Amino acid sequence: MKQILSVILFYCTSLGFLKAQNPLLDSLIHKINDLSTKSPSIQRDTNIILSLSLLTERSFNPGDDRKQFFLDSLKRFTQRTNWPKGFGLYERALGKQNDVKGNYTEALNHYTNAIQLLKKAGGDPFELAYAYVLAAFVLNNNELTNKCLELLNEALPYAKATKNRNNLCWIYDFLGDYNYYESFGIRNYNKALFYYKEVEKNIPYTTSPTLKADNPHGLANVYMKLGDEKKANEYRNKALAMAQKFNNRVVIFATYADLADIYEQRKAYDKAIEYRKASLDYAQRSGWKEMQSRAENYIYQTYKHAGDYENALKYYELHKAHEDSLGRFSVQKAYAELQTKYEAEKQHLRITDLENEKLLQTRNFLIGLSILGVLLTGFIFWSNRRLTAKNDQLKAKNKEIEEALLKGQTIERKRVASELHDNLNTKIAALRWRLEALDTSKYPDADQKIHAGILQTLEDVYADIRLISHNLLPPELETHGLVVALQTLTEKLNVNNKTYFHLVTDGMTQRLNPKTEYQLYSIALELVNNVLKHAQAQQVWISISQNDELINLTVSDDGVGMPDTEKTTGVGHRNISARVEELNGKWQIESKPTIGTKVMIEVPVV
Numbered sequence: 001m002k003q004i005l006s007v008i009l010f011y012c013t014s015l016g017f018l019k020a021q022n023p024l025l026d027s028l029i030h031k032i033n034d035l036s037t038k039s040p041s042i043q044r045d046t047n048i049i050l051s052l053s054l055l056t057e058r059s060f061n062p063g064d065d066r067k068q069f070f071l072d073s074l075k076r077f078t079q080r081t082n083w084p085k086g087f088g089l090y091e092r093a094l095g096k097q098n099d100v101k102g103n104y105t106e107a108l109n110h111y112t113n114a115i116q117l118l119k120k121a122g123g124d125p126f127e128l129a130y131a132y133v134l135a136a137f138v139l140n141n142n143e144l145t146n147k148c149l150e151l152l153n154e155a156l157p158y159a160k161a162t163k164n165r166n167n168l169c170w171i172y173d174f175l176g177d178y179n180y181y182e183s184f185g186i187r188n189y190n191k192a193l194f195y196y197k198e199v200e201k202n203i204p205y206t207t208s209p210t211l212k213a214d215n216p217h218g219l220a221n222v223y224m225k226l227g228d229e230k231k232a233n234e235y236r237n238k239a240l241a242m243a244q245k246f247n248n249r250v251v252i253f254a255t256y257a258d259l260a261d262i263y264e265q266r267k268a269y270d271k272a273i274e275y276r277k278a279s280l281d282y283a284q285r286s287g288w289k290e291m292q293s294r295a296e297n298y299i300y301q302t303y304k305h306a307g308d309y310e311n312a313l314k315y316y317e318l319h320k321a322h323e324d325s326l327g328r329f330s331v332q333k334a335y336a337e338l339q340t341k342y343e344a345e346k347q348h349l350r351i352t353d354l355e356n357e358k359l360l361q362t363r364n365f366l367i368g369l370s371i372l373g374v375l376l377t378g379f380i381f382w383s384n385r386r387l388t389a390k391n392d393q394l395k396a397k398n399k400e401i402e403e404a405l406l407k408g409q410t411i412e413r414k415r416v417a418s419e420l421h422d423n424l425n426t427k428i429a430a431l432r433w434r435l436e437a438l439d440t441s442k443y444p445d446a447d448q449k450i451h452a453g454i455l456q457t458l459e460d461v462y463a464d465i466r467l468i469s470h471n472l473l474p475p476e477l478e479t480h481g482l483v484v485a486l487q488t489l490t491e492k493l494n495v496n497n498k499t500y501f502h503l504v505t506d507g508m509t510q511r512l513n514p515k516t517e518y519q520l521y522s523i524a525l526e527l528v529n530n531v532l533k534h535a536q537a538q539q540v541w542i543s544i545s546q547n548d549e550l551i552n553l554t555v556s557d558d559g560v561g562m563p564d565t566e567k568t569t570g571v572g573h574r575n576i577s578a579r580v581e582e583l584n585g586k587w588q589i590e591s592k593p594t595i596g597t598k599v600m601i602e603v604p605v606v
Contacts, residue, residue: 024209024246025064028055045081052077053089060100060287071097085124088117092131095138102289102322104138111135129158129167140174141290145184148174165205172198173211176218180225189225196222213242213251221258253282253291257298269306276302293322432458477521481511485521486542493528499537499557501528506545513606519579520544520553520603526572527555527599535559535597549605556598562591576601 032051038044052074059067071093078086095110114131118124132155140148152171159167176195179188196218203215220235236255243251260275276299283295296319303312432455440451477485483505490501511517524542531540537559545552580587585603 024058025055025066028058045077046083046085049074049078049081049083049086049089053086053093056093057096060096067097084121085118085127088114088121088131089127091117092127092134095131095134099134099138100286100288102293104142108135108138111138123158125158125161126164126167129155129162130170132158133167133170137174145178149178163205164207165202166208166211169199169202169206169208169211169215172196172202173214173218176222180218180222189222193219193222193226209242209246210248210251213239213246213248214254215239216242217251217255217258220255224258224262249282249286250288250291253279253286253295256282257295260298260302264302264305269302272302273299273306289322293319296322428458428461474521477517478514482517482521483508483544485517486524486544489525489528490542499532499535500539502539502541504541504543506543508544508546512546512551516551516583516603516606519583520551520601523576523579523601524553524555526576530572531555531557531559531597534562537596546605551603551605553601553603554598556596558596561593561595562589562597 028051032048032055035044035048035051052070056067056070056074059070074086074090074093078090091110092114095107095114098104098107098110111131111134115128115135118128118131132151136148136151136155139145139151152174155167156171159165159171162168172195176192176199178184178192179186179195180192196215199211199215200219203212206212216235217239220232220239223229223235224232236258239251239255242248243255256275256279260272260279263269263272263275276295280292280295280299283291286292296315300312300315300319303309303315435451435455435458438451440448443451474485474488476488486503486505490503493499493501512520528540528542531537535557537557540555540557543552543554543556576587580601580603583603585601587599587601589597589599591597
C-alpha cells in the first residue's frame with residue numbers, strides 16, 4: 001500500500017504536477033499527500049480512494065494529461081484495499097473515460113455496472129445518484145430522452161438524501177435544459193427559469209465547479225429568451241469568469257456558442273462565425289467528442305445561413321464523421337439489451353424465490369420424517385406437481401410475452417413502412433415534379449447539369465425509400481411465409497438487373513415461426529445488398545433447406561470475392577452476426593478472389 005502511494009506522489013511531484021495547473025486537481029493531490037502521511041487504517045485508505053475517484057473523474061473534463069495515470073492508480077489502490085465501494089467508483093470512472101471519448105456503448109455498460117456494484121456495497125446515495133445521472137446523460141446524448149428522464153427520476157430520491165446537492169442540481173439543470181432547448185420540443189422558458197433558479201438556490205451546498213459555471217450559463221440563455229438582455233449579459237459574464245477560473249472548457253464552449261446564436265439571429269455572420277470558431281476551439285480542447293460534434297454542426301449551420309457553402313460543407317463533413325464514430329444506434333441497442341437482461345434477472349429471481357420457498361418447506365417436513373414419513377412423501381409428490389404446474393405457467397407466460405413483443409414489432413414495422421411510402425415518398429415525388437416543372441432552357445450548362453443531377457438523386461432516393469419500406473415487412477413474408485417472400489424478392493431483383501438471382505428450396509413444406517422467418521429474410525436481404533454493392537457477380541444462388549433439426553440458408557455468387565480484412569468487419573457483418581446469434585445459430589464465409597463468395601447460415605428448428 002505504501003509503495004502505491006509513493007509511486008503516485010513521486011509521479012505527480014517529479015513531473016511538476018503539484019504546480020498550479022488546475023486548482024481543483026491540485027487541491028485533491030495535496031489531500032492525497034496529506035492522507036498518505038497518516039498511519040494506515042480503513043478510514044485513511046477509503047478516503048484516499050474517494051479522493052482518487054474524484055481526482056480521476058475531474059481530470060477527464062479538462063482533458064488533463066494525467067487522467068490515465070490517475071485512473072490506473074485508482075484501479076491499483078482499489079484492488080489492493082479490496083473495498084467493494086471502490087470497485088463501483090472505478091467502474092464509474094471507466095464510464096466517464098469512455099463517455100468523454102464518445103464510446104457511448106462502453107460508457108453505458110460501465111455506468112450500469114457501477115450502479116449495481118454501488119448498490120451491493122451499501123448504496124451510498126451520493127455516489128449512486130451520480131452514477132445514475134451520468135448514465136442518464138449518455139442516454140440523452142443518444143436520442144433516448146424519455147429513458148434519460150426515467151433514470152433521473154430513479155436518481156432523485158438518492159440525490160435528495162444527501163447534504164451535497166451536486167446531483168440534485170444536475171437533475172434540476174437537465175430539467176431546465178429540457179424545457180429550454182428547441183431540440184426537446186418543449187420551449188417552456190418560464191418553467192426552464194424555475195428549474196435553473198432551483199439550481200442557483202442550491203449552489204451554496206454543492207462542490208462541483210462545473211455547476212457553478214454552468215448554472216449562470218443556463219440562466220443567461222433563458223433571460224435572453226424572456227427579453228431581459230441586461231440580466232442575460234450579467235449571468236453570461238459570470239459563467240465565463242467561473243469557467244475560466246476552473247479551466248472548464250465545456251462551459252466556455254457552450255457560452256461562446258450562445259453568443260454566436262445571438263449574432264446569427266441578428267445576421268451579423270462575421271461576428272457569429274468568430275464565436276463559432278472560438279467555441280469549436282474549446283470543444284476540441286476539452287477532448288469531448290460529443291462537444292466537438294455539436295460545435296462542428298453549429299458552425300456548419302452558421303456558414304450555411306451566411307451563404308458560404310464551401311465552408312459549410314467542410315464542417316458538415318467533420319460533423320458527420322464525428323457522428324458516425326459516436327455509434328448512437330449501438331447505444332440504443334445496448335440499452336435495450338440491458339433492459340432485457342434486467343427483466344430476465346427479475347424473472348430468474350422470482351423462480352429462485354419459488355424454489356427456495358419449496359426447499360424451506362421440504363426441510364421443515366424432513367425434520368419430522370420418522371413420524372410423518374407417509375404424509376411427507378405425499379406432500380412432496382403434491383408439491384412437485386404444483387411446482388411443475390407453476391413452471392408450465394411461467395413458460396406459457398414467457399411464450400405470450402414473446403408473441404406480444406413480435407406482434408408489437410410487426411405493427412411498428414408496418415407503421416414505419418407506411419410512413420416512408422405514403423408520407424415521405426409522396427413529398428419527394430412532389431418535390432421532383434416541381435423541379436421538373438422548372439424551365440431550365442435559359443440556365444447555364446453547369447446549372448442544367450446540377451438540375452439534372454438533383455432530379456436523378458431524387459429519383460434514386462424515391463426508389464431507395466420504396467425498397468426500404470417494402471423490405472421492412474414484405475406483405476408476402478407475413479401472409480405466405482419465407483419461401484414466397486424470397487421468391488418475390490428474386491423476381492424483383494431479376495427485373496432490369498445485370499446480376500441474375502436463383503432461388504433453390506428443399507424440405508420447406510411448412511412455415512417457420514414468425515421470428516425465425518423475419519430474421520432469416522433480413523439476413524438474406526443483407527447478403528443480397530452486399531452482393532449488389534461489392535461482388536460484381538453475374539449469377540447469385542439463394543438456397544434454403546430444412547430437416548428435422550436445422551434450417552440452412554446459403555447465399556453464393558461468382559463475383560470478385562472478398563478480401564480477408566472485410567470478412568469480420570463492417571456494419572453488415574455485425575448485423576448478420578447479431579441476427580444469427582439471436583436465433584442460436586452459426587455462420588461462416590468462404591471466399592476466393594475471382595471465384596466468388598459463399599455465406600452459410602445454420603440455425604436450429606424451434
